Amino acid sequence: MVKPVPPVSEEMRARKRRNLWLGLALGGFVVLVGLTTAIRLADANEGNVSFYYNTDDSRQADGAKPELPPGMTPDQAAPPPNLAAEPPASEPEEAAPQ
Amino acid sequence: MTDQTAPSEGAQKRYATANDYVQLMKPRIMMLVVFTAVAGLVAATGVTGHAMNPVMAAIAVLAVALGSGAAGAINMWYDSDIDLIMTRTSTRPIPSGAVPREEAIAMGLIMSGVSVMLMWLASNWLAAALLAFSIFYYGVIYTMWLKRSTPQNIVIGGGAGAFPPVIGWAAVTGNVPLDAWILFAIIFFWTPPHFWALSLLAHGEYEKAGIPMLPVTHGARATRIQMLAYTLVLVAVSLTPVLTGLGGWLYGGVAILLGAVFLWHSVKVWQSNAGGPDATGADQKGARNMFLFSILYLFALFAALIAEYALPLHFPVIVS
Numbered sequence: 358m359v360k361p362v363p364p365v366s367e368e369m370r371a372r373k374r375r376n377l378w379l380g381l382a383l384g385g386f387v388v389l390v391g392l393t394t395a396i397r398l399a400d401a402n403e404g405n406v407s408f409y410y411n412t413d414d415s416r417q418a419d420g421a422k423p424e425l426p427p428g429m430t431p432d433q434a435a436p437p438p439n440l441a442a443e444p445p446a447s448e449p450e451e452a453a454p455q
Numbered sequence: 456m457t458d459q460t461a462p463s464e465g466a467q468k469r470y471a472t473a474n475d476y477v478q479l480m481k482p483r484i485m486m487l488v489v490f491t492a493v494a495g496l497v498a499a500t501g502v503t504g505h506a507m508n509p510v511m512a513a514i515a516v517l518a519v520a521l522g523s524g525a526a527g528a529i530n531m532w533y534d535s536d537i538d539l540i541m542t543r544t545s546t547r548p549i550p551s552g553a554v555p556r557e558e559a560i561a562m563g564l565i566m567s568g569v570s571v572m573l574m575w576l577a578s579n580w581l582a583a584a585l586l587a588f589s590i591f592y593y594g595v596i597y598t599m600w601l602k603r604s605t606p607q608n609i610v611i612g613g614g615a616g617a618f619p620p621v622i623g624w625a626a627v628t629g630n631v632p633l634d635a636w637i638l639f640a641i642i643f644f645w646t647p648p649h650f651w652a653l654s655l656l657a658h659g660e661y662e663k664a665g666i667p668m669l670p671v672t673h674g675a676r677a678t679r680i681q682m683l684a685y686t687l688v689l690v691a692v693s694l695t696p697v698l699t700g701l702g703g704w705l706y707g708g709v710a711i712l713l714g715a716v717f718l719w720h721s722v723k724v725w726q727s728n729a730g731g732p733d734a735t736g737a738d739q740k741g742a743r744n745m746f747l748f749s750i751l752y753l754f755a756l757f758a759a760l761i762a763e764y765a766l767p768l769h770f771p772v773i774v775s
Contacts, residue, residue, distance in 0.1 A: 371470030378473055386569060389514055393576040396508055 471558075475548040479531055479559055480524030480566075487753065488523040488619045492516060494757035495623025495638055498701060501764030502634060507578070507627050514577035515626040519619055521570035522586045526615070528563035529594035532556055534602075537664040543657060563594070578626035585625055589618035603665070606672040609654075613646030614639075620757075634701040637692070638760075644689040645753055648682040648721060652746035655679070655730030656739060675730030682745075686721035690714035693756060702760060703769040709759040713752050720745040 425434050493516055500506060531549055535556055538544035548554040567590050575583035597612030620638035625631050651669060655678060658670035670678045693710045696702030728734045729742040763769040
């Protein structure tokens with residue numbers, strides 16, 4: 358059986374230095390990916406980006422509605438009732454027990 | 456290519472330091488690449504009014520730097536055989552025995568992927584695609600194909616180094632209009648007189664390594680004529696941003712003043728025997744001065760553009 362040759366101290370030091378730099382580079386990469394993801398998500402929230410068209414956006418100063426693709430009706434563009442920003446007010450609340 | 460890359464047997468074995476890996480990325484070229492990319496980014500912001508998130512802009516610039524480093528590592532991996540032959544390059548990390556070739560190519564490929572991915576995340580697919588293509592241009596088209604096959608190697612290959620301002624522009628706006636390509640053209644036409652000035656000084660080394668640089672294949676006189684021709688084109692191209700409105704009074708003034716000095720250097724070298732068998736010390740010094748001035752010229756030109764939009768000092772020469 359061949360015995361492994363122990364690395365000399367200079368080689369060990371060089372290996373350790375290199376491993377440290379590799380670790381730092383990997384950590385930096387993870388931080389950068391996380392940072393870009395966080396900024397993109399924050400920008401998406403600020404822009405109110407979603408799958409559905411918001412046809413009743415009260416933040417529009419001039420009250421203008423967004424332009425829909427040709428052939429799409431406002432009903433088709435609007436989010437389903439369960440995803441709407443405010444639940445319909447028609448449901449009467451249950452009376453609290455006396 | 457493999458046998459010649461091993462360090463000489465008598466040489467003392469040394470282990471790679473962090474500096475060796477930095478040198479593998481050609482840091483001086485990286486500085487110029489980053490600077491011109493920032494110029495493209497700042498100019499695009501000023502011209503179009505598109506604002507990029509500052510953190511995303513910093514990450515995009517970092518991606519350009521990593522891409523440049525990746526291309527440099529791929530170049531050093533492929534050229535390690537000729538680097539060993541030439542005195543100027545024999546101390547580089549691979550020929551000196553500090554970094555194994557396999558590590559250099561692995562580093563180049565991994566950094567290429569990381570840089571393109573980071574660019575995509577920080578900006579858009581167009582900037583990422585342009586960055587990927589520029590790495591391919593330098594690492595494959597220039598290094599593996601043009602450099603050893605044609606005396607026009609650095610003319611066509613100069614395109615690789617001209618991409619950074621276009622990438623910077625695309626990162627901000629998601630498109631590349633004429634102004635971005637004008638910045639590309641400035642670096643493209645700057646490369647031949649810049650690089651041939653160095654080649655006139657080191658043509659013996661290139662000949663020894665079998666690289667068909669223009670002074671080796673066509674002689675020093677033909678090279679000096681072409682340097683003058685490209686300098687004339689460069690000075691003309693450097694003034695076009697003033698016509699399109701990209702550059703204002705400050706940029707125009709710097710372009711005229713430094714263009715005149717560059718032209719003066721070029722005429723001096725053209726009249727001299729630099730690179731030839733009868734070259735005197737003064738002739739060679741003239742070529743060296745032109746090489747050094749060309750670096751200052753490009754830095755100053757793009758610095759003027761950055762100053763115009765960042766300070767802001769942009770006052771258009773032609774008001775429409």
